[in-house]
Amino acid sequence: MTNLLAVAKKRLPTGNDGLTLAAIWVLLVTVPFWLPLMGGYTALASKVLVFGLAAMGLNLLLGFTGVLSFGHAAYFGLGAYGAGLTLRYLVHSTSLAMLAGILLGGLAGTLFGALIVRRRGVYFAMCTIAFGQIWYYIAYSWNDFTGGFDGLRDFHREPIGFGPLTFDITQGETRFYYFLLVIFAVSVALMGLLLRSPFGRTLLAIRENERRARFLGIPIERHIWLSFAISSFFTALAGTLYALLNNFADPLSLHYSLSGYFVVMTVIGGMRTFWGPLVGAAVFVLLQDYISSMTVNWMFFIGAIFMLVVLFFPRGLLGMRRAATKEKGA
Amino acid sequence: MWQIVLFNVTNGLIIGAFYVLMALGLSLILNLSSVINFAHGNFLALGGYLAYTLSPTIGYWGALLVSPLLTALIGVAVERLMIRRIYNRDPVYSLLLTFGFAFVIQDVCRYIWGPNGLPMGLPAMLSQPITPELFFITWYRVFMVTFVIVAVVGLFAFLRYTRIGLRIRAGTFDLETVATLGVNVRNLRTFNFAVGCMLAGLSGVLAAGQLGINPNMGDDLLMTSFIAIIVGGVGSLIGTLFGGLLIGMAAALTTVFYPSASEAVIYAIMMLVLLVRPRGLLGEEGMFT
Numbered sequence: 381m382t383n384l385l386a387v388a389k390k391r392l393p394t395g396n397d398g399l400t401l402a403a404i405w406v407l408l409v410t411v412p413f414w415l416p417l418m419g420g421y422t423a424l425a426s427k428v429l430v431f432g433l434a435a436m437g438l439n440l441l442l443g444f445t446g447v448l449s450f451g452h453a454a455y456f457g458l459g460a461y462g463a464g465l466t467l468r469y470l471v472h473s474t475s476l477a478m479l480a481g482i483l484l485g486g487l488a489g490t491l492f493g494a495l496i497v498r499r500r501g502v503y504f505a506m507c508t509i510a511f512g513q514i515w516y517y518i519a520y521s522w523n524d525f526t527g528g529f530d531g532l533r534d535f536h537r538e539p540i541g542f543g544p545l546t547f548d549i550t551q552g553e554t555r556f557y558y559f560l561l562v563i564f565a566v567s568v569a570l571m572g573l574l575l576r577s578p579f580g581r582t583l584l585a586i587r588e589n590e591r592r593a594r595f596l597g598i599p600i601e602r603h604i605w606l607s608f609a610i611s612s613f614f615t616a617l618a619g620t621l622y623a624l625l626n627n628f629a630d631p632l633s634l635h636y637s638l639s640g641y642f643v644v645m646t647v648i649g650g651m652r653t654f655w656g657p658l659v660g661a662a663v664f665v666l667l668q669d670y671i672s673s674m675t676v677n678w679m680f681f682i683g684a685i686f687m688l689v690v691l692f693f694p695r696g697l698l699g700m701r702r703a704a705t706k707e708k709g710a
Numbered sequence: 711m712w713q714i715v716l717f718n719v720t721n722g723l724i725i726g727a728f729y730v731l732m733a734l735g736l737s738l739i740l741n742l743s744s745v746i747n748f749a750h751g752n753f754l755a756l757g758g759y760l761a762y763t764l765s766p767t768i769g770y771w772g773a774l775l776v777s778p779l780l781t782a783l784i785g786v787a788v789e790r791l792m793i794r795r796i797y798n799r800d801p802v803y804s805l806l807l808t809f810g811f812a813f814v815i816q817d818v819c820r821y822i823w824g825p826n827g828l829p830m831g832l833p834a835m836l837s838q839p840i841t842p843e844l845f846f847i848t849w850y851r852v853f854m855v856t857f858v859i860v861a862v863v864g865l866f867a868f869l870r871y872t873r874i875g876l877r878i879r880a881g882t883f884d885l886e887t888v889a890t891l892g893v894n895v896r897n898l899r900t901f902n903f904a905v906g907c908m909l910a911g912l913s914g915v916l917a918a919g920q921l922g923i924n925p926n927m928g929d930d931l932l933m934t935s936f937i938a939i940i941v942g943g944v945g946s947l948i949g950t951l952f953g954g955l956l957i958g959m960a961a962a963l964t965t966v967f968y969p970s971a972s973e974a975v976i977y978a979i980m981m982l983v984l985l986v987r988p989r990g991l992l993g994e995e996g997m998f999t
Contacts, residue, residue, distance in 0.1 A: 448802050495984050502746050502801045503944045507984065510936045514977045521970065636933075640748075640809045647806060677821060683813025690807045691795060 404655060408561060412554040422553040423625070424669060428662045429560045430622045433567055435645040435657030437614025442643065443651040444575060445607040446587030450505045451512030452642050455612040457634030458485035458515060459619025461526065464629040467535035474538045474549070474624065481620030482613060488515075489612020490605075497605045509636050516634040531630030549624075560621055567614060572654065574610065583607055615642075644686055650696030659697055718962045720847055724920065726958020727858040728913050730951055732928075733935035733942075734865065735909035737950040740939065741882040742902045744801060745793060748808040750935070751928020752815035753907045757781045757914025758923040759823050762830055770833050774915055781911025782904040789903040794896070820925040830918035854916050861912060862951065865905075869947070878902055882945065937980045943993020952991060 411425045438452045462481030471477070496507045519526045526532055539548040540559075549559045574580050582603055585593045594600050623629045632638065641664065642657075649660030667685065672678040693700065736750050747753075760777035761770075768776060788811070796803045836850040869875035877898055881888045889895045910928075917927065934957065942953025957979055961972040983990060 442802065448800075448805070450805055495981075496988070498988060502740065502744050502805075503940075505801060505805060506746055506936050506944075507940060510933065510940060510977075510980055513933050514981075517973055517977065521973070640806070643802060644806060644809075647802065651802070677817050679813045680817035680821070683810040683817065686806055686810025687792065687814070690803045690810070691792065694799065694803060 400655070404658075408564075412557060420666075422557050424665060426553070426557050426560050426625050428658070428665045429557075429564050430618050430625060431642070431645060431665060432658035432661035433564055433621070434615045434618035435642045435649075435661050436568065436571060436654075437611050437618060438642050439646050439651065439654075439657045440571060440574070440583075440614065441607050441611040442646055443653070443656070444580070444587065445583045445604060446590075447604055447607065448501070448505045448643075449508045449608070449611070449639075450643060451508030451510075451636065451639050452612070452615050453634055453636060453638035454508075454512035454515045455485040455489045455615040456619035456622065456638065456642075457519070457629070457631075458488050459616035460623035460629040460633050461519060461532060461619075462616070463620035463623040464532045464535050465526070467538070468532065472538045474540050477537075478617070478620045478624070481623065482616045485616025485619055486609065486613035489616070490609040493605045493608035493612070497601045497608065509639070512634065512636055512639055516631055516636070519631040519634055526631075529631060531628055533628060536627040537624040556625065560625070563617070563621065567617060571614065575654070579603075579606075644689070646696075647694070648689055648696055650699035650701075653696070653698040656696050656698045663697070715966055718966045719959070720851060721965070722959040722962025723855055724851055725962060726955045727855055728917055728931060729934050729938050729958050730862060730954035731858055731909050731913035731916075732931050733938040733950045733954045734862065734947060735906035735913075736932075736935050737939050737942075737944075737947055738878070738909075739903055739906040741945055741947070742878055742885070743793075743797060743804075743899050745797075745804040745808065746801075746936075747906065748805065748932070749788075749812040749815055750808075750906070750910050751926075751930075751932035752812050752819070753781055753785065753910035754914040754917065754928035754931065755819055755923065755925060756784065756815060757911030758830070758918035758927065759819055759828075759914075760911070761915040761918055762823070762828055762923055765831060770831070777915055778908045778911035781914070782908035785904045785907025786900055788907075789900045793903065794899070797899070816925050823923075823925070825925060827922045827924040829922050832919050836919075850919055854920065857916065858913075861909070865909070866947070874898070874901065934976060937976055940980055940990060941983050943990025945994055946990070946992040949990055949992030 408429075412422050415422060415425055434452065434456050438449065441447050441449055459481040462484030463477040464481075466477040466480040467474075470480075492508075492511050496504060496511075499507055520529055522528070537550055537556075539546050539550060547559070549556050575583075582593070582598055585596075586598065586600055586603055590600060619633065622633060645660035645664045646657045647660065648656075648663050649658065650656030668678070668682065671681050675681070689696075732750065732754060735753075736747055739745055739747050739750075757777050760780050761773040764777055765773040792807060792811070793804065796807055832850055836848065836853055838849055840847050840849060840852065869879055877888060877893050881893075881895065881898060881902075885895060888898075913931075914923075914928070917931075921927065935954070938953035938957055939950050940953075941957060942949030942951065957976045960975050960979060964972045964975045
């Protein structure tokens with residue numbers, strides 16, 4: 381027991397040294413000031429935050445529990461549709477819409493996680509892909525309710541009120557970016573706390589050696605299930621933000637290729653690092669934006685980049701950095 | 711009424727036949743190498759396109775034989791150059807590699823053959839209906855189903871009665887032991903991958919005659935093949951066979967009574983299987999769990 385926990389306790393491989401942390405937050409807070417100077421626009425940064433949050437949620441499962449889900453777009457898209465449908469049909473309230481989206485996506489993940497928690501490896505991945513496609517298919521074919529292939533339109537985010545204060549997020553890219561940033565910061569803090577808790581350490585132990593962890597009496601299935609559920613709640617939250625960002629929810633946000641993109645973002649940034657998925661999301665969003673403005677054959681280039689990453693940079697950007705500093709220290 | 715039912719049953723058989731060919735190839739690769747080949751649907755499209763390009767020169771029958779073999783050759787190159795490198799890594803890498811590769815092939819097909827659907831010319835004798843009453847059953851459909859049956863029987867006979875087939879089946883259970891017995895596992899996996907791609911290419915040629923060819927013709931079949939494998943049970947080829955037929959028939963029969971639910975039925979069957987018998991209908995407990 382002590383041996384295993386000692387390994388897990390040694391240091392969370394989060395890349396959380398003070399300097400990195402400060403750099404990341406300074407960069408994020410000042411985005412609206414420097415991004416336009418570099419030819420970008422703030423909505424692009426908002427997209428990075430949303431995808432980054434979704435990928436970080438996925439990474440709780442993928443990088444820190446060692447379980448491969450290739451269907452997280454389902455929870456993302458359910459979050460988006462949950463928020464969009466609430467705003468369109470039920471109430472004009474951003475916070476209630478977000479709550480509905482988070483519950484819809486998160487509970488779907490929780491229920492499905494319980495169903496497949498005993499599967500492992502590629503079989504687990506295949507089940508998550510197929511389950512995700514159910515929702516794509518429903519959103520695609522239920523034309524009257526979800527808008528079908530064209531997506532769900534005719535809703536928009538509403539000002540948010542905290543008691544007497546109202547915060548108008550309906551206008552202005554920059555204002556909405558800061559709204560996203562606050563939610564992102566809270567979520568990331570929660571994830572960090574979770575990974576530092578005994579529960580988070582146990583997840584690491586399961587990732588490192590499932591059989592040994594089982595012999596120590598850790599209820600593996602329950603831990604993986606909880607990790608799956610928590611991860612899908614965070615991804616669903618990102619999905620609701622995506623719907624609010626675009627005032628639009630489309631079936632492609634449920635499609636398995638988006639699940640694949642989330643996994644790619646995580647791997648590009650570094651699967652076993654805390655901030656990797658955010659970095660990966662930034663790289664991915666910028667690349668996609670750039671390539672699709674240059675050529676119609678963007679799929680070829682994106683696909684080729686995925687393959688190159690897998691073959692030559694499997695540890696990702698932050699993972700490589702960590703390996704380099706480790707070698708220097710040794 | 712009986713004509714509508716019969717029409718949909720033949721449709722179910724034909725669609726089920728595609729599912730089966732495609733899913734068997736996926737299943738072969740999955741069982742021996744633990745790789746989910748996301749590009750499998752694109753190998754199918756490739757088979758169709760190659761047949762389209764070749765048939766003016768070597769005729770339909772020639773293309774039917776040659777283009778699956780060419781697809782298999784491409785599969786050998788892909789396995790040797792890329793997939794081989796990631797066998798011993800986390801499964802996430804093989805998924806991402808084939809996922810990216812699927813994008814690449816799809817765009818290459820679109821670049822070479824254009825984004826629009828292409829018709830596949832058939833020999834005149836195959837496009838005739840069998841009888842005037844059964845106008846919807848062309849000889850092509852009969853031929854196709856027969857061909858698929860022959861191919862599937864051939865595959866199972868090959869796995870059952872040849873030395874290589876025995877090694878593939880043994881490797882499915884325990885690849886390490888097979889390797890220590892002196893079998894060249896590297897070549898075995900390459901060969902197995904090629905057989906899987908050949909099956910995809912074959913279903914591509916057959917599908918081309920029925921549905922035409924377009925760059926993403928394999929995408930829908932890919933997802934259904936996953937479901938066929940999950941329903942049938944991972945690790946069991948017979949299971950995949952039954953899974954494919956089952957969901958093909960179920961979808962077709964639903965079409966008779968409630969057309970818009972035909973795809974929902976497939977997913978419902980999958981959820982039911984996962985709920986009641988998570989290993990799949992003919993899956994072995996513990997093999998891939």
